[in-house]
Amino acid sequence: MxxxxxxxxxxxxxxxxxAARAGVSISTVSRVLGGTYPVATATRAKVVRAMRxxxxxxxAHARALAGAHTKVVAFVLDDVTGPFHAAVARGVExxxxxxxxxxxxxxxxxxxxxxxxxxxxxxxxxxxxVILVGGAWExxxxxxxxxxxxxxxxxxxxxxxxxxxPALGPDVPATVVEYDNENGAYAITSHLLSAGHRRIAFLGVxxxxxxxxxxxxxxxxxxxxxxxxxxxxxIVTGAFTRGSGYQMTKQLLADGKPFTAIFAATDIxxxxxxxxxxxxxxxxxxDVSVVGYDDIPLALDLVPPLTTxxxxxxxxxxxxxxxxxxxxxEPVQHVMLGTHIAVRQSVGPPPxx
Amino acid sequence: MxxxxxxxxxxxxxxxxxAARAGVSISTVSRVLGGTYPVATATRAKVVRAMRxxxxxxxAHARALAGAHTKVVAFVLDDVTGPFHAAVARGVExxxxxxxxxxxxxxxxxxxxxxxxxxxxxxxxxxxxVILVGGAWExxxxxxxxxxxxxxxxxxxxxxxxxxxPALGPDVPATVVEYDNENGAYAITSHLLSAGHRRIAFLGVxxxxxxxxxxxxxxxxxxxxxxxxxxxxxIVTGAFTRGSGYQMTKQLLADGKPFTAIFAATDIxxxxxxxxxxxxxxxxxxDVSVVGYDDIPLALDLVPPLTTxxxxxxxxxxxxxxxxxxxxxEPVQHVMLGTHIAVRQSVGPPPxx
DNA sequence: ATCGTGGTCGTAACCGGTTCCGCCACGAGG
DNA sequence: CCTCGTGGCGGAACCGGTTACGACCACGAT
Numbered sequence: 001m002x003x004x005x006x007x008x009x010x011x012x013x014x015x016x017x018x019a020a021r022a023g024v025s026i027s028t029v030s031r032v033l034g035g036t037y038p039v040a041t042a043t044r045a046k047v048v049r050a051m052r053x054x055x056x057x058x059x060a061h062a063r064a065l066a067g068a069h070t071k072v073v074a075f076v077l078d079d080v081t082g083p084f085h086a087a088v089a090r091g092v093e094x095x096x097x098x099x100x101x102x103x104x105x106x107x108x109x110x111x112x113x114x115x116x117x118x119x120x121x122x123x124x125x126x127x128x129x130v131i132l133v134g135g136a137w138e139x140x141x142x143x144x145x146x147x148x149x150x151x152x153x154x155x156x157x158x159x160x161x162x163x164x165x166p167a168l169g170p171d172v173p174a175t176v177v178e179y180d181n182e183n184g185a186y187a188i189t190s191h192l193l194s195a196g197h198r199r200i201a202f203l204g205v206x207x208x209x210x211x212x213x214x215x216x217x218x219x220x221x222x223x224x225x226x227x228x229x230x231x232x233x234x235i236v237t238g239a240f241t242r243g244s245g246y247q248m249t250k251q252l253l254a255d256g257k258p259f260t261a262i263f264a265a266t267d268i269x270x271x272x273x274x275x276x277x278x279x280x281x282x283x284x285x286x287d288v289s290v291v292g293y294d295d296i297p298l299a300l301d302l303v304p305p306l307t308t309x310x311x312x313x314x315x316x317x318x319x320x321x322x323x324x325x326x327x328x329x330e331p332v333q334h335v336m337l338g339t340h341i342a343v344r345q346s347v348g349p350p351p352x353x
Numbered sequence: 354m355x356x357x358x359x360x361x362x363x364x365x366x367x368x369x370x371x372a373a374r375a376g377v378s379i380s381t382v383s384r385v386l387g388g389t390y391p392v393a394t395a396t397r398a399k400v401v402r403a404m405r406x407x408x409x410x411x412x413a414h415a416r417a418l419a420g421a422h423t424k425v426v427a428f429v430l431d432d433v434t435g436p437f438h439a440a441v442a443r444g445v446e447x448x449x450x451x452x453x454x455x456x457x458x459x460x461x462x463x464x465x466x467x468x469x470x471x472x473x474x475x476x477x478x479x480x481x482x483v484i485l486v487g488g489a490w491e492x493x494x495x496x497x498x499x500x501x502x503x504x505x506x507x508x509x510x511x512x513x514x515x516x517x518x519p520a521l522g523p524d525v526p527a528t529v530v531e532y533d534n535e536n537g538a539y540a541i542t543s544h545l546l547s548a549g550h551r552r553i554a555f556l557g558v559x560x561x562x563x564x565x566x567x568x569x570x571x572x573x574x575x576x577x578x579x580x581x582x583x584x585x586x587x588i589v590t591g592a593f594t595r596g597s598g599y600q601m602t603k604q605l606l607a608d609g610k611p612f613t614a615i616f617a618a619t620d621i622x623x624x625x626x627x628x629x630x631x632x633x634x635x636x637x638x639x640d641v642s643v644v645g646y647d648d649i650p651l652a653l654d655l656v657p658p659l660t661t662x663x664x665x666x667x668x669x670x671x672x673x674x675x676x677x678x679x680x681x682x683e684p685v686q687h688v689m690l691g692t693h694i695a696v697r698q699s700v701g702p703p704p705x706x
Numbered sequence: 707a708t709c710g711t712g713g714t715c716g717t718a719a720c721c722g723g724t725t726c727c728g729c730c731a732c733g734a735g736g
Numbered sequence: 737c738c739t740c741g742t743g744g745c746g747g748a749a750c751c752g753g754t755t756a757c758g759a760c761c762a763c764g765a766t
Contacts, residue, residue, distance in 0.1 A: 011509060014751095016753095024716090026754095028715060029753095031755095038713065040715090057476045058752085059753065060478045061478075061753090062418050064414040067753080067754060067755095087434055103459065104455055104458070155364065157364075297595070298654060301628075302654060369722080377745080379724095379747090380745075381746075386724090387725095393744060393745085411723075412721090412723065414721090415721070415722035
């Protein structure tokens, strides 16, 4: 890139330019920039004036290189479009701003390889914290690589944060902010069970994903607590999408297996369930009760409003960056946020046979 | 920060460390890093090995400082949670990744001041492009500041991108990627008019926001084309939220002004409209027809599915970064993406009186 | 009048890379 | 056998800031 022809007004002004214009040394400019050093009022005024006249802005890279920290937190998630992730992202972004940090965003689109690659990029960026949002893959090789990264980040003064996924191990230097996935599933399943449902379908098991594993566990435990066991045929595999919810429900209906309630793995899945039921002329909750998980805004727009498990998205995101950034003073680096069910109108007693 | 005690394994490994371990010079290490220079195969192997052994990653800041560009695009939007913005963000992120860039994300929460402050931050970060997503404020002081930033960014080799908002002026160095807001509103209003509606309420005018201004203009023009004029009493001010849509509808109903259709400024607003109508026992579209704008996923989940204006969110985001990053080879820096109406089931003929 | 002292400011050494320039050894051509 | 060209590599000057260190000045105190 060609440097400026005249010392001013072309290209980006530097401290050198400011110093020259203000008639002071570079270090003096740097001092008023940092603010943390005595500079005579008159001198400061000259410098500030020169900065304004030259429309000067510091070069964040130079500053990061010379100083200690980067003022950037990175967070990686599946997809910004997913309301769940978006809500967490919002919390992350908000808290990062509060802490005076910028946000680096990366998406993986559900690809474990890409997740690894992205973390590498974040290491290059010297991010203060790298926040991994959402469920993790139950793959030991992947977890090993992840552990490696956690240590590498720790070694370079950064921090890995597991947000909405379980810890990697007791000796892995990472901050963990979970939400009570299993108990949420347990609670809402109990809700269904208490209403009298005995044949409940769980739709949307994603293999090897901690999120579903935990939800299915809560689902199963709740049955057990009622002296029951879920019918394996009613636990169906799918994706966390509207289309998948629709397909799974259609299939379930086609199979003819009796059921009186559906536990959709996520609210998005539930929206697909709603449509399939509507097309089958089945009323909610008179014919079939439906519950979801996540409590995204959509839950209110479904007709009838969806009974679901509320997850503290925002708090999840905020806590993640708060703990990571202030880890020097924050004693606890592993928290489990509570979930609770949000009762609305999609659950009723099972229909009389 | 204390430097490493031993030359290896503590802190972050640098090119110097790698060079020492591989028994070559710093410049050689840099050359294999860059890839763009002849290095003997044997030497390269030694270096690569040393890098792996030391778990080396380049320091992006040092690289940015020494080299030319940053490999980062910044984008600022109102709120990640909004489905519209999220969808654009997804496009931005995707294209940025394709172009080998990282994404810096900032939110303004509708605060013009913050938007300005954020752009300043992005300048510090030397972002390759700064993408502003969503409508702009029709405030001349604000636009002036914006113009100033556009020039400043241009001067430092960066680029401002207006994504979903109108150009600032013919001589302002900025890339503009708009969508046809007015024609979309015109089309869907015509759709309503053609169905026989004559008293259509427009809900959700946000003062001084280009987005609503353009939509209202299309709304008005469509009326005019039919030899009509909208009733000013039916154009109501509000926010782009579900709650606002709900409130405005309630109020409209309470006012007793006759109307047979509602044009919600956005789909989110429409969701509030739906609820208010449901509570008033008014059927859609038998009693009231409703249309929205944006075509976010929610439109499909509303009952009945919402007829709305489809906006090419994803393309909007992708085009924004594509044009900005490749502006050297992309001849046109101002594009207007088309919109079209997505007909679903929320519009019918007006009820017989 | 001299010395000590505290407040300001300039000089220079970094931070961790990239890249221009020049050196060296080697093989080929005269 | 000597010279010239060339591929591979090292030395050093940056990029734009921060900061330790020391110089300088004007004070009040002795």
